[in-house]
Amino acid sequence: MATKQHDVLIVGSGHSGGMAAKILTEKGLSCLMLNAGPEADLQRDRTMKSAHELPYRGFGQPGRLPHVFQANEFNANQWVDEKENPYTHPPEAPYNWVRVRLLGGRSLFWARQSFRLSDYEFKPADIDGTGDNWPIALADLAPYYSRVEQIFRVSGRKEGWPQFPDGDFTDSSFPPDSESIKRFTEVATKKGIGVSKWRFAQGRDGLASSINLLLPDALATGKLDIVENAIVREITVDKNTGLANGAYFLDRHSGREMHVKARVIVLAAGCLETTRLLLNSGICNSSGVMGHYLVDQMYGVSVVASVPEARDGKAPENLMGGSAFMPRFRNLSKKDKRDFIKGYCLHVSSGGDASPHFFPLYGEELQRKLDGYAGSCVSAGIFGERVPRYENHVRINNDVKDAWGIPVLHIEARDSENEVNLRRDAANTAEELFHGAGWEVICKTDQVNPPGYSIHEVGTCRMGDNPKTSVLNKWSQAHDMKNLVVVDGASFVSSGWQNPTMTILSLSMRASEHLGEEMRQGNV
Amino acid sequence: MKRRKFVQNLLAAPAVAPLAAQTQNQQQRPSTQPNTPARQVPQQPHEMAQLAVTEVDLVAPTQPRFFTPDQFSALQKLAAVLVPPLKGKPGAMDAQAPEFLDFLISVSPEERQSLYRNGLESLNRAAQDQFHTNFHGLEAKQIDTIIRPLLVARYWPQDMPDDPMKHFMAQVHDDLRTATANSREWAENGSASPTGGRVRRFNRGRGMYWRPVDPVVRG
Numbered sequence: 188m189a190t191k192q193h194d195v196l197i198v199g200s201g202h203s204g205g206m207a208a209k210i211l212t213e214k215g216l217s218c219l220m221l222n223a224g225p226e227a228d229l230q231r232d233r234t235m236k237s238a239h240e241l242p243y244r245g246f247g248q249p250g251r252l253p254h255v256f257q258a259n260e261f262n263a264n265q266w267v268d269e270k271e272n273p274y275t276h277p278p279e280a281p282y283n284w285v286r287v288r289l290l291g292g293r294s295l296f297w298a299r300q301s302f303r304l305s306d307y308e309f310k311p312a313d314i315d316g317t318g319d320n321w322p323i324a325l326a327d328l329a330p331y332y333s334r335v336e337q338i339f340r341v342s343g344r345k346e347g348w349p350q351f352p353d354g355d356f357t358d359s360s361f362p363p364d365s366e367s368i369k370r371f372t373e374v375a376t377k378k379g380i381g382v383s384k385w386r387f388a389q390g391r392d393g394l395a396s397s398i399n400l401l402l403p404d405a406l407a408t409g410k411l412d413i414v415e416n417a418i419v420r421e422i423t424v425d426k427n428t429g430l431a432n433g434a435y436f437l438d439r440h441s442g443r444e445m446h447v448k449a450r451v452i453v454l455a456a457g458c459l460e461t462t463r464l465l466l467n468s469g470i471c472n473s474s475g476v477m478g479h480y481l482v483d484q485m486y487g488v489s490v491v492a493s494v495p496e497a498r499d500g501k502a503p504e505n506l507m508g509g510s511a512f513m514p515r516f517r518n519l520s521k522k523d524k525r526d527f528i529k530g531y532c533l534h535v536s537s538g539g540d541a542s543p544h545f546f547p548l549y550g551e552e553l554q555r556k557l558d559g560y561a562g563s564c565v566s567a568g569i570f571g572e573r574v575p576r577y578e579n580h581v582r583i584n585n586d587v588k589d590a591w592g593i594p595v596l597h598i599e600a601r602d603s604e605n606e607v608n609l610r611r612d613a614a615n616t617a618e619e620l621f622h623g624a625g626w627e628v629i630c631k632t633d634q635v636n637p638p639g640y641s642i643h644e645v646g647t648c649r650m651g652d653n654p655k656t657s658v659l660n661k662w663s664q665a666h667d668m669k670n671l672v673v674v675d676g677a678s679f680v681s682s683g684w685q686n687p688t689m690t691i692l693s694l695s696m697r698a699s700e701h702l703g704e705e706m707r708q709g710n711v
Numbered sequence: 712m713k714r715r716k717f718v719q720n721l722l723a724a725p726a727v728a729p730l731a732a733q734t735q736n737q738q739q740r741p742s743t744q745p746n747t748p749a750r751q752v753p754q755q756p757h758e759m760a761q762l763a764v765t766e767v768d769l770v771a772p773t774q775p776r777f778f779t780p781d782q783f784s785a786l787q788k789l790a791a792v793l794v795p796p797l798k799g800k801p802g803a804m805d806a807q808a809p810e811f812l813d814f815l816i817s818v819s820p821e822e823r824q825s826l827y828r829n830g831l832e833s834l835n836r837a838a839q840d841q842f843h844t845n846f847h848g849l850e851a852k853q854i855d856t857i858i859r860p861l862l863v864a865r866y867w868p869q870d871m872p873d874d875p876m877k878h879f880m881a882q883v884h885d886d887l888r889t890a891t892a893n894s895r896e897w898a899e900n901g902s903a904s905p906t907g908g909r910v911r912r913f914n915r916g917r918g919m920y921w922r923p924v925d926p927v928v929r930g
Binding site: 233249 | 766768793794795797798811815818820823858859862863864865868869870881884888889890892893894895898917918919921922923925927
């Protein structure tokens with residue numbers, strides 16, 4: 188049978204792959220998208236159930252998803268099965284690799300927080316000497332951020348703060364703050380900490396995903412073919428040109444292997460799957476840094492306080508409810524001397540309940556406590572920046588293979604003293620602010636969940652101007668292979684404290700536009 | 712518009728293609744064996760009756776089989792003390808939480824099994840050492856003497872203490888609460904709003920369940 192020829196092979200269908208497909212097909216290029224999992228049908232594949240109707244009463248099958256703390260028995264089937272798709276890590280250094288292989292990938296389930304990186308992240312070497320510069324600055328990416336924010340309909344409040352670049356928001360209206368949020372804002376502001384609002388992708392029809400905001404446009408061009416259940420094993424290379432020329436892939440059900448050819452390969456499988464594929468293919472690593480500088484954000488530091496006037500169900504109207512957001516406020520000037528570099532943001536929510544494990548109580552005594560504190564709680568959590576370090580890395584573990592015989596990743600990531608000091612400051616600061624508001628702190632932890640838990644892993648194919656110290660150039664093309672482009676989070680030089688999706692989307696849009704133009708001119 | 716249409720189509724898709732339509736398609740499909748006189752393929756029904764079926768927990772209790780009788784009796788006592796019936800809602804014993812946990816732990820990783828077995832054994836030993844009876848035979852004050860020093864405040868449910876007995880007490884307390892709040896007995900009992908913990912996470916025991924999506928099945 189004659190097979191259809193495509194200009195571009197895109198591996199992965201999440202936000203980054205969806206954006207590449209949209210941009211490239213709208214430029215008239217034919218694209219083939221291979222996705223490792225099936226398409227979900229939200230009607231067929233989901234149903235309301237009671238926990239007692241489930242086989243394990245809501246606990247989930249023991250041992251099935253040991254690294255996915257977000258999993259429960261209701262959503263267990265949306266995550267990648269860890270037995271089919273294992274990975275390894277040192278026993279004393281757990282790593283939570285949280286994956287989705289459904290069509291649309293993790294874009295189906297993200298938290299929709301939508302921030303831009305600032306030049307504190309893009310140019311740290313220039314600003315305060317605390318890290319490597321990216322080969323691009325905010326000004327290079329700002330036009331793409333703007334377009335992405337329009338597509339995803341991002342709401343937010345403009346502040347004019349350099350560490351928190353404003354976006355082109357489609358909605359800037361927020362309901363009035365509750366009295367508790369007003370009080371908190373007053374306390375924080377007096378300490379010089381700016382308080383803003385969450386920036387949120389509204390999307391359309393309840394979704395802000397590749398499958399509803401990006402891929403339909405690509406399909407409408409008639410230039411995109413999507414194949415589901417296609418697990419890419421290896422990128423192939425033309426021996427004469429040294430360029431990528433296609434990929435071997437396996438049918439997820441039968442294991443049947445096929446080979447597809449393309450002029451250009453775009454990798455959008457997610458930071459670590461993309462890196463695994465490149466390492467298994469043995470390409471694009473003349474620098475030796477591929478797999479290194481794995482980084483994500485610290486999540487888990489949390490402080491909960493109770494507002495005394497709101498206890499026992501006596502909260503006056505408008506006292507509780509609402510939220511506040513404090514973008515990074517540490518180490519913004521050289522005068523700010525801390526025992527750590529970088530910073531963190533604080534998310535604050537008002538009006539919650541206390542959790543039973545906050546109290547060393549049981550039985551009726553515990554229930555009285557929970558009843559009394561119901562609705563009176565204000566919680567603070569952080570996303571804290573981890574510093575990229577060469578020793579935090581992934582490599583191929585040839586001793587372990589997945590269900591399709593493909594060698595898995597071994598992941599090693601550990602925190603340094605900087606991370607420990609940063610999260611201690613975060614917990615102490617939140618506690619201080621709550622005390623300043625006159626509230627009782629009922630729970631505080633400066634511990635974090637294992638690396639990876641934030642599902643913001645980035646950095647293992649970092650971009651840079653120097654081919655000896657980076658994998659990709661500033662257009663996300665491999666230094667070693669100009670027709671191979673990485674559009675997911677693997678290209679990041681640092682994570683920042685910001686949720687990465689807007690940056691991934693904007694980088695993918697920018698890289699795809701450049702790629703399309705290079706192909707049109709015959710340079711690729 | 713294209714995006715909106717796409718999602719509307721997605722949401723409008725029927726949960727299951729009508730069986731009648733499926734069978735009609737089969738009948739219209741041209742036969743690959745036109746000369747075969749009598750096909751042995753059984754006729755598919757045009758409609759299938761939906762019969763009422765009964766939930767298994769309504770007809771039979773769970774048969775405990777993992778813990779020893781002494782361990783299980785200690786677990787029952789813990790259930791009665793840690794999660795008693797309150798505010799008209801069933802307690803852990805009403806919800807048969809010990810029986811369910813006997814099953815759950817029996818299919819759990821060995822580490823969790825050891826945590827439970829050692830924890831329950833330790834409670835029985837402490838009861839013998841301090842009060843010369845097993846844990847199940849203790850009175851409320853005696854139980855409090857043993858377990859209160861073992862309770863620890865935590866922020867995250869998975870943030871377990873290093874001390875094995877404190878770890879066990881945190882785990883069994885969480886598990887008993889969840890097994891109770893996620894039980895049929897709890898779901899059927901009144902409209903009192905539960906407070907805290909996984910009950911709220913599952914919206915009073917109900918949630919959007921993802922079925923297995925196109926699972927890989929190998930022979």
